[in-house]
Amino acid sequence: MKVCLVGSSGGHLTHLYMLKPFWKDKDHFWVTFDKKDARSLLEGEKMYPCYYPTNRSLKALIKNTKIAWDVLHKEKPDLIISCGAAVAVPFFYLGKMMRAKLVYIEVFDRIDKPTMTGKMIYPIVDKFVVQWEEQKKVYPKAVNLGSIF
Template identity: 80%
Template sequence: MKVCLVGSSGGHLTHLYMLKPFWKNKERFWVTFDKVDAQSILEGEKMYPCYYPTNRSIKALIKNTILAIKVLRKEKPDLIVSSGAAVAVPFFYVGKLMGAKVVYIEVFDRIDKPTITGKLVYPIADEFIVEWEEMKKVYPKAVNLGSIF
């Protein structure tokens, strides 16, 4: 199984990195911001830098959609996993069209309100994971796996 782990740097990347027991023995690649924290955490990993800032940026969305088409066509992942933020959206939609399964993990600090990214990818997610039982009122089809932290 080939896995694409996609997310903003900072907390979102840390969240994905904490899933190491899941991804450590799988063929994988990362898509994140080319920032110092990402370079440090992902040293030795295959990483594709994406465009930022992404929040409410049509320009970044277009650039990241083009990037998603190129990267996903080249890498052909079986599974795309993200905990946000906006860069996940084009990778999920393009990946879904290319036949990949998509799994979204809503961020830990959201207890009873959705993120914009969560709302955008919820309709197409093969699995939507929340970390608080209260979030199942927001996302009824979600699975509560508890805290990753």
């Protein structure tokens, strides 16, 4: 199984990294911002840089869609995992077209409102994971697996 871990640097990347017991023994690669924190955390890992800043940016969406197309066609992952943010959107939609399984983990600090990314990808994911039972009011089909922390 090949796993793509995609997310913004900072807290989103930290959340994904905390899933190490799951991904460490699998063929995997990362997609994140080419920033100091990401380079430090992912030293020695296969990492593809994506375009940032992404906040509600059509330009970033277009550029990251091209990156997603190239990376996904090269790597052909079986599973794509993300906890956000916007960079996940093109990877999930193109990944769905390529028949990859999609798992999204909603962020820990959003308890009673959806994130923009969560809203956009909720309809297409294979598994939507929340970290609080209250989040299931926002995402009824979600699975609560508790906190990653």
